[in-house]
Amino acid sequence: MTDMTNMTGNKRIDGIDIAKGIGIILVVFAHTIVPQLRGSSKAAGFLWIFIYNFHMPLFFFLSGLLFEKGLARYTDKSKFILGKLKYLMLPYLTFSVFAYVFVSIVLKISFLAPILKNGGYSAASFPNAFFQILTYNGHIDQHLWFVYSLFIVFVINILMPKIMRSRITLIPLLALYVLKAFVHYYGILDYTASDLLFFSLARVMTARNIKPVLRSPLSLAAVLAVFVTSGCIYSFFYVTSMPGGVLKALLYIIRSVSSVSGIILICTLSERIAKTRAAKPLKEIGLYSYDIYLMHAPFLVSGSMGILLAYSPLGVPVCCAAVLVIGIALPYILSKFIIRKIPLLSVIILGKNYK
Numbered sequence: 001m002t003d004m005t006n007m008t009g010n011k012r013i014d015g016i017d018i019a020k021g022i023g024i025i026l027v028v029f030a031h032t033i034v035p036q037l038r039g040s041s042k043a044a045g046f047l048w049i050f051i052y053n054f055h056m057p058l059f060f061f062l063s064g065l066l067f068e069k070g071l072a073r074y075t076d077k078s079k080f081i082l083g084k085l086k087y088l089m090l091p092y093l094t095f096s097v098f099a100y101v102f103v104s105i106v107l108k109i110s111f112l113a114p115i116l117k118n119g120g121y122s123a124a125s126f127p128n129a130f131f132q133i134l135t136y137n138g139h140i141d142q143h144l145w146f147v148y149s150l151f152i153v154f155v156i157n158i159l160m161p162k163i164m165r166s167r168i169t170l171i172p173l174l175a176l177y178v179l180k181a182f183v184h185y186y187g188i189l190d191y192t193a194s195d196l197l198f199f200s201l202a203r204v205m206t207a208r209n210i211k212p213v214l215r216s217p218l219s220l221a222a223v224l225a226v227f228v229t230s231g232c233i234y235s236f237f238y239v240t241s242m243p244g245g246v247l248k249a250l251l252y253i254i255r256s257v258s259s260v261s262g263i264i265l266i267c268t269l270s271e272r273i274a275k276t277r278a279a280k281p282l283k284e285i286g287l288y289s290y291d292i293y294l295m296h297a298p299f300l301v302s303g304s305m306g307i308l309l310a311y312s313p314l315g316v317p318v319c320c321a322a323v324l325v326i327g328i329a330l331p332y333i334l335s336k337f338i339i340r341k342i343p344l345l346s347v348i349i350l351g352k353n354y355k
Contacts, residue, residue: 015213016062018270018279021286023062024293026055028327031143031301032320036118036309045239050231053255054262056146057198061212061263063150064157064202071161080158087351088151091294092144094348096133099141100124102299118306137187143297149191153199164196165203173197177256181248198259212267220268227261230254288332291339291350295331 030051038045074080104123107113124132124140132139136148157164176193185193205212214220234255242248273279285292301323308319339345340354347353 014274014279014283015267015270016066017283017286018273019058019062019266019286020289021282021284022266022270023055023058024285024289025324025328026051027293028296028301029320029324030055031297031327032305032323034302034305034309035120036306037316042239046235049238050235053231053234053258054227054266057195057259058263058266059146060150060153060195060198061202063153064199065206065212067154067157067199068165068203068206074158077158081155084151084154086347088147088154090347090351091349092147092151093133095144095294096139096141099144099298100129100133103140114310116306135187136191141298143293145188145191146293148188149195152188152192153195156196157199157203164200165207167204169200170197170204173200174253174256178249178252181252182245197256198263201260212264213271214264214268220265223261223264227258227265230258230261234258285328285332288335291335292328292331294350295334296327300330301327 030048033044033048038048103116103121106116107121107123121140128138129140131137136145139145163169173196177197180190180193184190202212204210214223234251237243237251243251270282273282304323304326305319308314308323309316312319314322335350339349343353343355346355
């Protein structure tokens with residue numbers, strides 16, 4: 001899902017494609033744990049936030065890694081920014097408009113309206129919709145923050161490439177992340193304040209040829225223990241009673257540890273999977289991770305879960321599994337066999353002519 005070519009010369013980096021495949025599966029699965037489930041089950045809420053602790057930081061880390069590898073080619077900063085504007089912000093606009101129109105229509109359908117209302121959706125006037133799309137403050141489609149924030153992160157890094165690659169810069173970026181315990185940044189900036197840290201961390205590591213891959217069993221066990229412990233601590237307080245002040249700031253630091261250790265584990269797992277038969281399907285999913293991300297939420301996955309929970313006799317685990325398959329397979333099929341084959345559609349929906 002990272003907005004980069006994922007290539008060194010003419011060779012793709014298999015480990016990164018596999019990591020993207022694993023990451024997007026986690027993203028879709030996390031979105032099957034809809035607000036109704038999280039509100040009725042602390043276990044569901046725990047699992048949801050445990051996954052969120054690291055799966056989106058993973059994509060910013062991978063983006064930063066690939067950005068650093070390709071930095072020497074980005075000599076024309078204006079061209080770079082315009083390219084990212086097309087690749088990221090055009091789909092953002094397309095899916096934003098679709099979301100607002102879709103919700104306004106479905107809210108008028110009697111048997112579907114309650115499902116949307118239970119999910120927290122409501123109609124918005126044109127001025128409110130325009131302002132929400134512009135700022136991402138109160139945006140109706142909550143998964144589009146990724147593309148908007150990634151665009152801002154790219155712009156900051158291309159305008160200040162050396163500063164954002166400095167090890168010293170990681171300190172204020174961590175502070176910016178931890179300050180979220182005390183202040184709520186406005187709109188999309190609330191996301192970017194966190195995302196910059198993982199993007200720059202990848203750049204620092206890549207510039208110094210530090211690979212996020214563990215080789216020894218002992219180091220793997222140690223990082224796994226840190227990951228599970230830190231993730232469980234933050235997730236426990238999130239679903240029970242989040243403290244305020246200094247304790248909350250400490251929990252944010254613990255969460256950043258969970259994010260980094262989770263990233264390292266996924267990268268390590270991806271490197272090992274690259275040598276197995278499981279590599280091919282995960283690489284394929286990784287190649288279409290951006291497409292899947294844009295199209296799976298909120299209505300395909302959350303909508304399907306809402307309908308199944310309301311009208312199906314199936315148990316929650318079965319519903320989640322079924323929607324997980326739908327949320328990955330349908331966007332993959334649509335993109336591979338239709339959208340990427342039609343230049344106009346691929347540009348409007350995916351920001352790029354893939355033909």
